[in-house]
Amino acid sequence: MRLHRNLVFGVVDGLQMIFNEGIYASKAVEQILKRDKRWGSRDRGFIAETVYDIVRWKRLYSEIAEVKEPFSRANFFRLFAVWAVLRGISLPDWKQLEDTPTRRIKGRFDELSKIRIYRESIPDWLDEIGVTSMGENKWNKEIHALNQLAPVVLRTNILKTSVPYLKKRLYDEGIDADTVKGYPHALQLKERANVFATEAFKEGLFEVQDASSQLVSPFLDVSPGQRVVDACAGAGGKSLHLAALMENKGQLIALDIYANKLHELKRRAKRNGAHNLETRLIDSTKVIKKLHNKADRVLIDAPCTGLGVLKRNPDTKWKLSPEFLEKITQTQKELLRDYSKMVKDGGKMVYATCSILPQENSKQVEGFLKSEEGKTFSLVKEQHIFAHSSGYDGFYMALLQKTEVPKETSKEK
Known part of the structure; x- marks a missing residue:
């Protein structure tokens, strides 16, 4: 060379x-x-x-x-x-x-x-936390897997097309991709390519989204016609997936504290043909309070260390610090307690992160369920996704359900 x-x-x-x-x-x-x-x-x-x-x-x-x-x-x-x-x-x-x-x-x-x-x-402090949190054997496997190059995975936009049709369209544009077992809407590229230059992308037939990330929105168990809130929407990869799963029916509210990210989401939603999605900037506590007890489903894709996505963001290793981990776990705790109030009785909520550390994942859920705000919730199921076993990003998801409060019947006097 x-x-x-x-x-x-x-x-x-x-x-x-x-x-x-x-x-x-x-x-x-x-x-x-x-x-x-x-x-x-x-x-x-x-x-x-x-x-x-x-x-x-x-x-x-x-x-x-x-x-x-x-x-x-x-x-x-x-x-x-x-x-x-x-x-x-x-x-x-x-x-x-x-x-x-x-x-x-x-x-x-x-x-x-x-x-x-x-x-x-890796930094010394991160190695120490990895061993303490996950054990020597699992940490060895996981950090090695997270240092491998991430594959390029696409999520088919089922609002506009099907997996077989998208695969053919990409092939016609010189891009060869395979379906991925266990991920119904995913296509994985055989060789890296600039998919954003394709006509298929410009027409909104797909988004680039890691296979693990594609599991989060279905985990929320949404149905057409529901009111669904994506509480930490960002630029909206999971919001767009939710819109597709809802078949554009019902109300999908994408919230975030960053206006520029919501602006990007609006642009992507237009390309995707997601019409049931509206964005709301969290510029005061009133935005959340207006939605208290109003949502059938709430997704909290919480800010985190991002340790599960080191394959695609290797610079994260050098930007993180023990102080940031301490700060972000506190933020996660507050978001769970505040945003869970939007779930109506009988409704469901998913707490998710792209981290592999238990202190950001299962321990957060355990702490929430013991809190005043979490006492009406129960854990339905949780899923830990590790790079060394999946081949994709590390993720965590917990599905919680709010207790249905029986309506009081009036007593005869």
């Missing part, structure tokens, strides 16, 4: 944005790829995949390269050199890459790969 200077410089610039400027990896890569319209799909793929690889293995590579944060531009070239050598790529005769100790890199890799914090490239 021959390295091209402008592509390697693009990778280094991306790493600078992520590690020194605090920009999310997805946004940094998006900005870099807009720089040169002459770059083809292979060039763009090289930049994106190399940036993500170096971000994913930052701790291992920086230990091998003997560089420490804050990284200088020379340090980023050293990290790139480690990446290239470990893949058997010949380094060009550039001054930025001169004196790269090829043999020492391979030797250090073999040596450090025996130690989990380097082998899986």
